[in-house]
């Protein structure tokens with residue numbers, strides 16, 4: 001019941017370098033599909049540790065690389081380790097325990113730690129496999145655009161997940177660390193734009209056809225739809241364009257909609273109804289409606305077999321210990337983020353055992369698509385302060401300092417140990433596939449929405 005000595009040794013030698021990589025990515029935050037710096041830095045790290053590295057543009061459009069595939073080893077099993085590269089717009093923040101915004105994006109979801117921490121897990125595993133003569137293949141996938149759930153869908157569409165037997169992932173999270181037993185929502189991200197006809201809003205309004213009116217009527221229609229969908233459905237939007245001046249009838253308006261539901265099927269049904277509302281609004285206002293789907297992701301499908309295996313491996317890793325300075329930093333962040341004093345453990349370190357019960361969750365991730373094609377386990381925990389909001393300056397602050405470092409080192413060890421234990425027990429992977437196949441029974445086969453476009 002101890003951590004593998006070779007994994008431990010790798011981390012003794014390389015922890016500073018892993019932390020330097022996550023700090024470098026934190027200092028160069030990039031939003032989805034534009035993770036050029038992060039891809040380059042992560043690729044260099046993986047190459048240095050002997051991986052065969054491809055730097056790719058995930059959408060394969062010939063753009064600058066935003067995605068890293070690093071492989072090592074040969075034969076079965078093929079173990080995928082997922083890292084993320086993207087930051088969030090508008091969440092730039094210094095690594096201090098009070099709001100101190102920096103212009104531009106920031107790592108308010110902690111993906112800099114996932115890029116480096118999960119890459120390090122792959123490196124530690126490789127050196128352990130070499131030292132112990134273990135067979136198998138490691139694939140580290142540094143993925144773009146998780147926040148807009150685009151990256152992995154492009155990567156699946158472009159066959160970058162082909163041949164992987166099992167996928168392991170980690171995400172910073174508040175609360176007790178655990179293997180995720182949440183079925184996160186399927187989601188569709190779309191742009192709905194209206195084209196009208198401009199006119200002087202005071203002089204000849206009768207000649208105008210307002211695209212803004214269409215957008216507003218559409219949103220009203222969606223408010224009424226809310227009563228007639230199942231309670232898992234979430235519909236949220238922002239205006240991307242709404243006109244230029246009040247005295248000009250807007251000839252263009254644009255909305256960005258997310259529609260979420262517990263299953264991809266329900267999500268698609270609701271999207272079809274939202275589109276009808278948009279068409280109705282266009283008809284009422286004599287405007288034209290244009291739909292553009294940006295992304296769509298499946299719900300996540302937890303795998304109990306892999307969750308149990310992840311837990312069994314994770315308890316071999318010594319828990320994180322925080323310094324008094326780190327605990328005080330966390331308390332100050334919490335106070336400044338919530339206006340309250342913390343009367344609970346902001347940084348719990350003890351792993352919660354699997355409960356065997358799946359709950360539903362409001363968020364979405366493109367890990368959902370991966371979980372439909374490959375048995376996948378997500379380890380959630382550390383770095384985000386319990387009770388602090390997500391996608392928030394408080395997370396950007398913690399992901400750029402030692403609380404984040406400790407999270408990625410610990411969680412990387414968990415992933416490396418978990419992969420190592422799976423190599424010794426291939427029957428767990430078999431059992432995970434049996435469960436996976438059973439979970440898929442009675443569901444429509446996985447369908448990547450990008451396949452409809454080509």
Ligand SMILES: [Zn+2]
Nearest residue numbers: 108109147391
């Ligand atoms: Zn996020």
Ligand SMILES: [Zn+2]
Nearest residue numbers: 109110111171
């Ligand atoms: Zn995230």
